[in-house]
Amino acid sequence: MNKVTTLNQFVIEKQAEVPEATGGFSCLLHHVGIAAKKVHREVNKAGLVDILGRAGTENVQGEDQQKLDVYANETFIAELKASGVCCGIASEENQDIVVFEEGMSRDGKYIFCMDPLDGSSNIDVNVSIGTIFSIYHRKSPIGEVAQIEDFLQAGCEQLAAGYVIYGSSTMLVYTTGNGVNGFTLDTSIGEFCLSHPNIRTPEDGTIYSINEGNYEKFPVGVKKYIKYCQETDKRTKRPYTSRYIGSLVADFHRNLLKGGIFIYPETNSHPTGKLRLLYECNPIAFIAEQAGGLATDGERRILDLQPETIHQRVPFYTGAKNMMLKVMEFLRFFEKV
Ligand code: AHM
Ligand code: MG
Numbered sequence: 001m002n003k004v005t006t007l008n009q010f011v012i013e014k015q016a017e018v019p020e021a022t023g024g025f026s027c028l029l030h031h032v033g034i035a036a037k038k039v040h041r042e043v044n045k046a047g048l049v050d051i052l053g054r055a056g057t058e059n060v061q062g063e064d065q066q067k068l069d070v071y072a073n074e075t076f077i078a079e080l081k082a083s084g085v086c087c088g089i090a091s092e093e094n095q096d097i098v099v100f101e102e103g104m105s106r107d108g109k110y111i112f113c114m115d116p117l118d119g120s121s122n123i124d125v126n127v128s129i130g131t132i133f134s135i136y137h138r139k140s141p142i143g144e145v146a147q148i149e150d151f152l153q154a155g156c157e158q159l160a161a162g163y164v165i166y167g168s169s170t171m172l173v174y175t176t177g178n179g180v181n182g183f184t185l186d187t188s189i190g191e192f193c194l195s196h197p198n199i200r201t202p203e204d205g206t207i208y209s210i211n212e213g214n215y216e217k218f219p220v221g222v223k224k225y226i227k228y229c230q231e232t233d234k235r236t237k238r239p240y241t242s243r244y245i246g247s248l249v250a251d252f253h254r255n256l257l258k259g260g261i262f263i264y265p266e267t268n269s270h271p272t273g274k275l276r277l278l279y280e281c282n283p284i285a286f287i288a289e290q291a292g293g294l295a296t297d298g299e300r301r302i303l304d305l306q307p308e309t310i311h312q313r314v315p316f317y318t319g320a321k322n323m324m325l326k327v328m329e330f331l332r333f334f335e336k337v
Helices: 006-015 024-045 069-084 120-125 212-217 220-232 248-258 277-290 322-336
Strands: 054-058 063-064 086-091 110-118 129-139 161-165 169-173 180-186 192-196 207-208 260-264 292-298 317-320
Touching: 006 024, 006 192, 006 292, 024 069, 024 110, 024 129, 024 161, 024 169, 024 192, 054 277, 063 212, 069 086, 069 120, 069 129, 069 277, 086 277, 110 120, 110 277, 120 129, 161 220, 161 248, 161 277, 169 192, 169 248, 169 277, 180 322, 207 248, 212 220, 220 322, 248 260, 248 277, 277 292, 277 317, 292 322, 317 322
Parallel strands: 086 110, 207 260
Antiparallel strands: 054 063, 110 129, 129 161, 161 169, 169 180, 180 192, 260 317, 292 317
């Protein structure tokens, strides 16, 4: 019989490699796994129980909140609180940070940033959606209430980052800075099982993912790069394939495994980009780099950016190393002309 490694086993084995580990971090990941399974369950029965559709409220970005967004947000917050090791959360769905002021959680040494349900415009049409998260050590003293400064840390300070994709299967992919591993939910036993150990992304991809409907609003360098992707050149396997789901997790996941680039640049309507630094770009950038890819805002490394606000947006370019180097070359060149 094939040996199956569950997420919990994997995390505990990794914990054993760190002599000073107290088990708190493993506990946190365990609760992330539980929340992901609960969201998986709701996503899968969504069509049956009328959970689809709008909740009738708006989130902090003024976008309609879908019922599943609300469910995912509440579920992750409850599980993280139950872990007893997390002192606060920054979520796409909450204007302010959520701090745990009572009990064990106040002493928790970890903080958590998340987009609980990314790609929410895809819920109604049965297309893949995801959860994105990242974990940091708090900066404020243990025992005090978490502060906003705990959350405004550069991405290079991340202890761990990951995403859950609710797709044809549900998968949890994460890194702690020592490679990237993917776990597929085996619904028959209710466990995430190691299915994609040590994920490496190809250096030369052939997929480009961008919302081309915004073409007119893109910087010149991006427009020229898109044309480059579409030209024929056998040596570089062009024309590349265009794939865009409109769900960052799903677009990134496909490109991670197959080799490609994802771009959400600054546009006239989103001059600083659309995606959020703390809970979309930083975690994805950490995973991209750990898998051998790159992630920048077109110029600077995402993980080096110092956040100023928790919902800050940033232009986002991520994917295969050589595709990234090429698009940045285009951006530099056409900035000058
Ligand atoms: P959301 O967090 O409100 O779902 O928005 C983020 C999503 C990403 O998943 C996706 O990459 C992007 O927005 C798609 O935006 P657009 O529809 O402008 O192409
Ligand atoms: Mg979202």
